[in-house]
Amino acid sequence: MSSQEEGAAEQDPNTEEPSSSSSCENDVTTGDIITVTIGATVPTGFEHTAAEEVKEKIGVDTRISKDRGRIYFPITTDKLFQVHLLRSVDNLFVVVEEYDHYQFKGSKEETLMELQQLASKLPWTNALEVWKLNCTLKKKKGYRKGGNGTKVKPNTVATNVLVPDSEHQELPQEMSATESQTKIESRPDVESCTQEAAPQDKVIKFRVTCNRAGDKHSFSSNEAARDFGGAVQEFFQWKADMTKFDIEVLLNIHNEEMVIGIALTEESLHRRNISHFGPTTLRSTLCYGMLRLCKPQPSDVILDPMCGTGAIPLEGAIEFNSSFYIAGDNYDMAVNRTVNNICHIQKRRVEKGSPSGLPIDTVRWDLCNLPMRTSSVDIIITDMPFGKRMGSRKKNWDLYPSCLREMARVCRPGTGKAVLLTQDKKCFSKAISRMGGLWRKLHTVWVNVGGLHAGVYLLKRTGAVFGQTPEDIYESRGPVNTQGDGKDVKELF
Structure with a gap:
């Protein structure tokens, strides 16, 4: 990781500056109130419905991502509890940084090195403050500990692992040959999220989840999560943990759009x-x-x-x-x-x-x-x-x-x-x-x-x-049986 530390000290001139919609503009503070951008995954096709609900319940305008199944909207920390009252969103995260047109390098090695260097340059402060506040809110409201029970093997690609209960499982975006979801490091213990439950000398555990879609990337989501996660680990001195993590860092890449965030939900709200x-x-x-x-x-x-x-x-x-x-x-x-x-x-x-x-x-x-x-x-x-x-x-x-x-x-x-x-x-x-x-x-x-x-x-x-x-x-040609052959359908659980 020594080369990573050297790269972090100098700005790459080819790295695109954050877009006008990036979370840097949201680093606005008034007293103890911080304004940040919240991202949410929603049922694909119902992005506009989710945007209407956000406008109706929170009173802010929503931007629909180019990547289907995601929306973004600003919120102040005094209204953070309202995002958990939304009924049309699956998962929530706070945006650390956002790039509309990130110029990925031509070779895999250069791109992965750039992702390593990027980890130390990101404005993590506000997002981490929101994560701490969010954990406190969940603890007060009695959110259950643990996660959704999903077990993901390290360094593997998982495209459909969140909801094993439905013929009609809903993915946050369209399935394609180039789409993949990789999870590196895993599930928080809610009580360990707060500062009270996590003393200063306790090492924070984390994982990186990479969601990638696009056919022009020289790297896999597995490689991006691995190298970016290694840089995050070295920068913060956190510990990688697949099963009991405190923080989940998200790396969402869709063609040239890249969003880095921190998860605010342990399991999808749809359950x-x-x-x-x-x-x-x-x-x-x-x-x-x-x-x-x-x-x-x-x-x-x-x-x-x-x-x-x-x-x-x-x-x-x-x-x-x-x-x-x-x-x-x-x-x-x-x-x-x-x-x-x-x-x-x-x-x-x-x-x-x-x-x-x-x-x-x-x-x-x-x-x-x-x-x-x-x-x-x-x-x-x-x-x-x-x-x-x-x-x-x-x-x-x-x-x-x-x-x-x-x-x-x-x-x-x-x-x-x-x-x-x-x-x-x-x-x-x-x-x-x-x-x-x-x-x-x-x-x-x-x-x-x-x-x-x-x-x-x-x-x-x-x-x-x-x-x-x-x-x-109109009369059907015979008796209708929606169960196929009349046999009991095998239960998934």
């Missing part, structure tokens, strides 16, 4: 509601984005006819509690999971001294023959079978038209809406065209769900009276 996972459990953050898309109003009756583990109606019952939610499924185990998740949330609310009641009910039913009155539902929102872990592509050709027809029957003509998630785009488009007299497509949000390119479709119920259009007489 906030679900205790009983199924094979296709959706992230709560994705559920929130789908709910905002349909704009629930007070007294709306909102239906999820294929609820799975109840992630969507449960998120709605908590965040949009002026509406009433009905969660149903034709699979006994799914209904049981939903009930268990509701009970878990109710118990947690009682422990916090809040009313336990939630505006939600659960039913077992045949989703193509719902036991509900015609025109009795305001909004239908559901995650339809992709035909991979649940059901099959072949069965979807019967299932989708039957579902859309029954949804149209129970949905209010003229005002009713539906928000439907599916990766089987060809089958869904054909089904919608066959149901054109009942449904009109308003908007589509393209999302990355577990590496799959899926669509969230916002539909409007036409004013046509059910029973008076050609679509009403």
Whole structure:
């Protein structure tokens, strides 16, 4: 590391100065209040939804990154607690430095040497102060110790390691052959984050996580994390630790955009509601984005006819509690999971001294023959079978038209809406065209769900009276079974 120390003493003339949007401009202090830039990963495709929520709840403008699935916004430290109240973000970090057009060297050796030298030149002070304050806030609010349980082998590339609970795992950015995520060093003990719990003579443990996307880099994310992490270790005299770290340093590289940050969350915020996972459990953050898309109003009756583990109606019952939610499924185990998740949330609310009641009910039913009155539902929102872990592509050709027809029957003509998630785009488009007299497509949000390119479709119920259009007489060619062969789906846990 001796060459690294020599390189740190002299400025490389080819290293780009921070962009106008860099965190250097955020080193503004008023008394003890610091203004910094917060970065957040969000469900891919719902960046604008997250930006709207930040504007609504924090009152600041948000910048959407060129790298899909990330947003940035300024905040003062006296309002830091508000970022943990956001429902559309997965992970949070404070920006140390940001470069819009970082000029990487041509050779691998030069680039890695430059990253080593960069570590000692970065403005770490404010970001570390925010990290300390954030740890204090989490300790006061009783955040649970430990991390998300993910174990990452050192010096390996991990592209999809955060959420092992879903057919529809949500990645922070599009999957590609050049994208990789490398984790060097790992999980903090929350109590050791604060100065009280970490005496001055205690060595801080850390890791570096590198997320890289782009096909013009001469280095791998593994190499970048290794060399940059080594320089950080030498500069601060911290100790690298894969399993019990205090600080996670982030190195996010997307083509020429590079952001260095410090993580503020130990595990993704999307796991906030679900205790009983199924094979296709959706992230709560994705559920929130789908709910905002349909704009629930007070007294709306909102239906999820294929609820799975109840992630969507449960998120709605908590965040949009002026509406009433009905969660149903034709699979006994799914209904049981939903009930268990509701009970878990109710118990947690009682422990916090809040009313336990939630505006939600659960039913077992045949989703193509719902036991509900015609025109009795305001909004239908559901995650339809992709035909991979649940059901099959072949069965979807019967299932989708039957579902859309029954949804149209129970949905209010003229005002009713539906928000439907599916990766089987060809089958869904054909089904919608066959149901054109009942449904009109308003908007589509393209999302990355577990590496799959899926669509969230916002539909409007036409004013046509059910029973008076050609679509009403459609009948499937046989009984519909969303479970494929009727066999129990293997649980992931």
